[in-house]
Amino acid sequence: MNEMAIEAEGLSKVFGEGDVQVHAVRSVSLQVRRGEVLLIMGPSGSGKTTLLSMLGAMLRPTSGRIVVGGVDLATLPESKLPAFRARRFGFVFQDFNLLSALSAQENVEFVLNLAGQTGKRSRDTAAKLLEGFGLASRLHFRPHKLSGGEKQRVAIARAIANQPDVILADEPSANLDSRIGHEIARLLKRAATHEGAAVVIVSHDARLKDIADRILWLEDGEFRAMSEMAIDPVCGMSVEKQDSPHLRRDGETVYFCSAACRDEFAANPERFVRRQAAELPAANPS
Ligand SMILES: Nc1ncnc2c1ncn2[C@@H]1O[C@H](COP(=O)(O)OP(=O)(O)OP(=O)(O)O)[C@@H](O)[C@H]1O
Ligand SMILES: [Mg+2]
Structure with missing residues (x-):
């Protein structure tokens, strides 16, 4: 076969x-x-x-x-x-x-x-x-x-x-x-x-x-070729680091799919950081 x-x-x-x-x-x-x-x-x-x-x-x-x-x-x-x-x-x-x-x-x-x-x-x-x-x-x-x-x-x-x-x-x-x-x-x-x-x-x-x-x-x-990827913390989409909207927070660069997601994050970063933490345990399904 x-x-x-x-x-x-x-x-x-x-x-x-x-x-x-x-x-x-x-x-x-x-x-x-x-x-x-x-x-x-x-x-x-x-x-x-x-x-x-x-x-x-x-x-x-x-x-x-x-x-x-x-x-x-x-x-x-x-x-x-x-x-x-x-x-x-x-x-x-x-x-x-x-x-x-x-x-x-x-x-x-x-x-x-x-x-x-x-x-x-x-x-x-x-x-x-x-x-x-x-x-x-x-x-x-x-x-x-x-x-x-x-x-x-x-x-x-x-x-x-x-x-x-x-x-x-x-x-x-x-x-x-x-x-x-x-x-x-x-x-x-x-x-x-x-x-x-x-x-x-x-x-x-x-x-x-x-x-x-x-x-x-x-x-x-x-x-x-896949360039280095990051995850938009607002919508969860994978984004290429190169050319994506981004901002610096706590010494790290955070990447977004769009300026709209970046602005939503910038208005209340804590909300998205907390959400990511809450989702972590489920991130590796068996
Ligand atoms: N029937 C169609 N007639 C004309 N253009 C079309 C047609 N279907 C798709 N396109 C165009 O072909 C391109 C690719 O569309 P496609 O739907 O495959 O994208 P996609 O990667 O699935 O996007 P998304 O992530 O938004 O679903 C787009 O520019 C779209 O406008
Ligand atoms: Mg599609």
Whole structure:
């Protein structure tokens, strides 16, 4: 079996034409092994979602080649893509994208159905998976009745339901409190180590570094060498020290993603220093 779950070569994506042309991704190459967690970080607008969408066969590249589990995506006709996606990929989106008319169990069943598993078998598989995530008493709840953390567990259960070769996660921990953010990180890591999936996460969230086997930095659509990084104490984003807004405090330089975060910090530094200290014990999930 091929060790590489994904191989991408010279991937580019250009949106629009003429004056409004945007080179969202510029000749990016990468390989991801089974069982590996790759974290792709980078500023807003650097092309992370575009790259992930191409890797997940949701967006055709302008040029370049993507091979998933030995299959060249360019050779797949449009009509075969939905089934291919359902079997090979698990997706986790920032806002989970659970179907609101379906229960937790039906949300998982739905992706099993797409990949060809139906009837009682898919019902049982979905129930077992969700029970494994501690959701036995929530199987029949619709998403609006689930807490943020519960929704997230349903989303992860759905992403791994078909035992995909590849899990693609776009900002999976954004807008979540620290505890739930760590929980999703742990579950994604488990999908890689227990299920052997290749996990590709794009995110600003520096907490996800704990589970990453490898981190790549995307900027203006290209991978760059990571310069020295720091964590913005206000929003928690990873920022490059070079060229970032910063200020000096107690003899140390503190870096920020934006002037707005710097000003918020400057108005009441104690608040953010205390918050960081409170979050420290949870910083290394097992
Ligand atoms: N459908 C589209 N049409 C035109 N331009 C687009 C389209 N999708 C993305 N872009 C542009 O491509 C660039 C990369 O966008 P992308 O969404 O991949 O960034 P990102 O790194 O995911 O940003 P964020 O961290 O804010 O989610 C941006 O300049 C964006 O405006
Ligand atoms: Mg994005």
